[in-house]
Amino acid sequence: MNNIPLISIIIPVYNRVDIISETLDSVLSQSYQNWECIIVDDGSTDNSWDFLSEYIKKDSRFHLYKRPNNRKSGGCGARNFGYLKSKGKYVKWLDSDDIIEKELVEKEVQKLEENRELKFVYCGMTFLEDKNQQRNSGLISLESGTGIQLLNRIGIIREYILPGCCTIRKTVIPFSGLWNEELKINQDGEFLFRVLINCDWISSIDYIGFRYRLENANKITSGYNDSEKVILKLKSWQLIDSQINIRKENDLEDYINGTKNFLYKYHLHLRQYKIITEFHELFWKQIKEEKRKRILVKLLPMMVRRCISAHLKF
Secondary structure, eight states: OTTSOOEEEEEEESSOTTTHHHHHHHHHTOSOOOEEEEEEEOOOSSSHHHHHHHHGGGOTTEEEEEOOTTSOSSHHHHHHHHHHHOOOSEEEEOOTTOEEOTTHHHHHHHHHHHOTTOOEEEEEEEEEOSSSOEEEEEOOSOSEEOHHHHHHHHHHHTOOOOGGGEEEEGGGHHHHOOOOTTOOSSHHHHHHHHHHTTOSOEEEEEEEEEEEEGGGTTGGGTTSOHHHHHHHHHHHHHHHHHHHHHHTOSTTHHHHHHHHHHHHHHHHHTTOHHHHHHTTTTTHHHHHHHHHHHHHHHHHHHHHHHHHHHHHHO
């Protein structure tokens, strides 16, 4: 096993005793053998810790920790602590309700090993809508390219990828930075953005290897009301926007415009004018375009009348 690289699989856990076994079983069943799975309990108040303490006895490659007090509470603090404990050449982050298919790690590591220039590999995913139904998201159509190209593709087609789809070369993380422990919503989008802008070469594998549970998608943010969730999400996009502005380049125009247009139209459709006003700096281009359209709507009848009048005079 010494001649194949180690991959670190990092999983934060909070009150998931009812479902965490399926995630860990999917790790345990991997065809790729040289892995370590670092589980970090984020202060669970159910009996997750007792369950996990027993479960890890199945295999010495599982390592269980409690998030220390010097890391902020929440998934990001647990993820960062897990990363600091990791020893792998590659890193994969999973949530405690994610499921990975048997050959995913093998296929992703193989792809990375075939090309040392690759920094990031991702697969297609399936949404589990409930216990009996699933819906394929498929694969974002970018076989290989730069991280910037993938971000722009995401902006154009309004698809997205999740951390569980990805395996990252560990050397990227010092340049991108760890997870932002201040964020509670869209922390994965903000983190992957920083990772991808630091990847000169990425690739996909034509494999639906990741299952994401929609039935539990909002569990981590259940303590917030809808308005608070909207504000927290847009604050994460403000952070991404500020990082794009710092770059002083136009290479992410499709990504940021696609995302902002979608968010603006979504909140406009819901008539959340207060939200749009509060985040007017984020949406200034969209607001400007909206004003232009309204002016044109007002001017159009006048312009038509003038044309008709000119035609009649002629």
